[in-house]
Amino acid sequence: MRYVRAILFLLSFSACDTDQNTLNPNEKFFVKFYGDEGNHEGVDLLLNDDGSIILLGNSTRTNSTQQIFVLKVDPQGMIIWSRTYGTPLNENAKDIEVLPDGRLLVVGEIEVGPANKDVFAMTISQASGDSLQWIQVGLKNFLNQDTNEEVNSVSLIQGGFIVAGTTTALITETPGPNDIRDGMHLRFTNNLEWIDGSTGVWKNVTGLNNSDDVIQKIIEISPNEYYGFGYTNTDFNGDGQEYNFWVFSLGFSGVPSGSGLYLGRSTEDEILTSVEISPPEAGAGFLLSGITTRSGEVLSYIVKLQNELNFDSEDILDEGNPTSLGVANALIPPITKSIELRQSGFMLLSNVNALSRNQATNFSLSRLTNRLLVNAGNAPIEIGGDGNDFAANLKELPDGRILVMATMTLGRGGENTDQTKMVLMKLNNAGKLAD
Amino acid sequence: MEKWRLFFFVIWMTVFAASQAQVTDCEQILIQADNEFNAGRFYGIPGLLNPCLERGFSDEQKVRAYLILTQTYLILDDPIAADDSYLRLLGADPEYVANPLRDPIDVFYLSKKFTTTPIFTPHFRIGMGISRPRIIYDLSTSGTVLNKREIIKLGYVGGVGVDWNINNNWSVCGELNFSYKAFKQEISGYFTDDRQEVTDQTFWFDVPFYLKYSSDSGNIRPFGYLGFAFNLLTSSSISAEFIDVKSNGQTPTSGSENIGFKRNFLNHSVVFGGGFKYKQGKNFWYVDVRYMAGLSNLSNDQRLYQSEDGGFDPLLTQFQYVGDSFRMDNLSVSVGYIKPIYNPRKKVKPRLSNLFNRKPKSTTNP
Helix, strand or coil, X not given: CHHHHHHHHHHHCCCCCCCCCCCCHHHCCXXXXXXXXCEEEEEEEEECCCCCEEEEEEEECCCCCEEEEEEEECXXXXXXXXXXXXXXXXXXXXXXXXXXXXXXXXXXXXXXXXXXXXXXXXXXXXXXXXXXXXXXXXXXXXXXXXXXXXXXXXXXXXXXXXXXXXXXXXXXXXXXXXXXXXXXXXXXXXXXXXXXXXXXCCCCEECCCCCCEEEEEEEEEXXXXXXXXXXXXXXCCCCCCCCEEEEEEECCCCCEEEEEEEECCXXXXXXXXXXXXXXXXXXXXXXXXXXXXXXXXXXXXXXXXXXCCCCCHHHEEEEECCCEEEECCCXXXXXXXXXXXXXXXXXXXXXXXXXHHCCCCEEEEXXXXXXXXXXCCCCCEEECCCCCCEEEEEEECCCCCEEEEEEEEECCCCCCCCEEEEEEEEECCCCCCCC | CHHHHHHHHHHHHHHHHHHHHHHHHHHHHHHHHHHHHHCCCCCCHXXXXXHHHHCCCCHHHHHHHHHHHHHHXXXXXXXXXXXXXXXXXXXXXXXXXXXXXCCCHHHHHHHCCEECCCCEEEEEEEEEEEEEEEEEECCCCECCCCEEEEEECEEEEEEEEEEEECCCCEEEEEEEEEEEEEEXXXXXXXXXXXXXXXXXXXXXXXXXXXXXXXXXXXXXEEEEEEEEEEEEEEEEEEEEEEEEEECCXXXXXXXXXXXXXXXXXXXXXXXXXXXXXXXECCEEEEEEEEEEEECCCCECHHHCCECCCCCECCHHHHCCCCCCEXXXXXXXXXXXXXXXXXXXXXXXXXXXXXXXXCCCCCCCCC
């Protein structure tokens, strides 16, 4: 028996670690940088049912204009195809969706001239990455002058999609001094045909009186009702003009109906940066994420609204400022994205000002409780290299792990060796790169 | 001054002559003992030889003297004294092997009861080697398959060991070696044209255990062995360089970092090898070629993307570095020195066979 035990003891050490008995680390975590020569920026990502991931970004090569950059990668982050699209002008991709027939839809802005950006939409074959269709739309003001359109998102609706953002093609012929921009919601068919507002079928622009109005996203509730989410500095309560989250309703022709809901403190400027629909497992609703500035400090601002809106304070399920994002700095994009997790809680992704610690801009991930509070056992995780790094978007995978897309600066920061690349990270459900 | 030189010369000559006289005397004693043995006068032989055995005989003379004594005691039917004499003969020359053509047959049969095989044989070694990573999972920060080229880096090894000799041919051996192992990889294809160079440097304590078979005769004695090793990774670092290739030139970023926290401390491997020993006097020089095939993943997959404090690893953005999951093989060539510790003794059953003996059941009368 001693002999057998001795043999077994020795055999236990003879096991060899191979790919047959060892899990591929990329199944659980990875960090992947994408791009070629030049600088690349991460913008958005999509999850397909088969586990593949679509990545959207922008690419600027040396001595070239900015182009649209799209990749399809497998669940381990390896590239299936990678393409660059665009015209001789600067394009700025902003959002990507999958149409019902599987085509990819990319929307953004194209710089036609000084202070003159138009909206573009293009479709791409998901199988091959080939460009299929392209449309470019520019609005004009009452003086028939070209105006500046900026895109924030695209949302799928029945038979088409809506591109939301801002425009300087104001709805009023006599704008007030604070009427800088109005909210834009351009409607297209799935064949990339724009429903021109002049036809009366669909209204392109919504704006409030003498205010700067931005629409972040339009969500179809029914063919007769759409919810709009954005931010505005309209003086809705006589307290003066400061920015608040702005929630409103559009009718079947894109005309605002009813009153709006304004969220935030009267003394602070709340800027909405993302809108997500909470998964059914977590309780249906809308998750609004943005920032506010309080005494020179930037804080995240998160609001969860119920599924059916009455546009009053009863719609608010939860509201809070869970994390500090550092000292206010106009050079840092106010990116804040949050998602509600299927099991419980929220995950918040945001840019963080690390300059006070002699570091560059980083981004942070915060796992929040059901009450939008930072869990004591899960302090915000800050991610960044030596250079400036910026958040883009995040998604929850079916197994609960988190995908984060961002832009990171390679090199040692500040050196002329630096280049920016799109990055995709796979993290655990706490937002960490290890279990 | 001349007188003093002459005086010391005379003193030296006197001492030398005395020692030579003693040597000559003991040689005469040995011859006389041999004559007495041949004449059949046995009882006086031990008394004749003892003074020179205590002081005066060289090792060669001792062998002859103890051989005479052994034969004497065998004839006088004193087996204990015969055994003792033969044991002392082996003490004077541990490599003495009785030969029936040269020695009396009774001495030859007596010699079969004894062995001088060292129970333990220490040795030390020093050498050089090369290492090669055996990739389990090829990991990188790139979304495309990269081109990897391995470049051999020379390492070194030194250490001590001891053989536990089962018999003249078979031994169970253990060693403690300190080694430096390194390898270099050149990887191209990052962002189409950029490339990375990483030199991985590790320090180890290797503790191999193996079963060895070696020849037991001749001046040149081949040996071979197979076994197992514990490999303790005490230090691990990289020197990395990332070269950003642009259309108007190249810009490198380089640096070194300790990555011991990204590696597993305790590893294990299969070890096999062989070589030959060269006999010099009672000791040996040897040349050994050894291959250590790593069995365990050196990489701590939980720390692939983390810095030492658990944060985001800046190596990812500085050099695009993330280590592979890998084992490490090592091929080394060493030279060493063996100093057997001879132990003349009566033969007993080999200790290893005791492992196969069952304890007798205790029998107790009720």
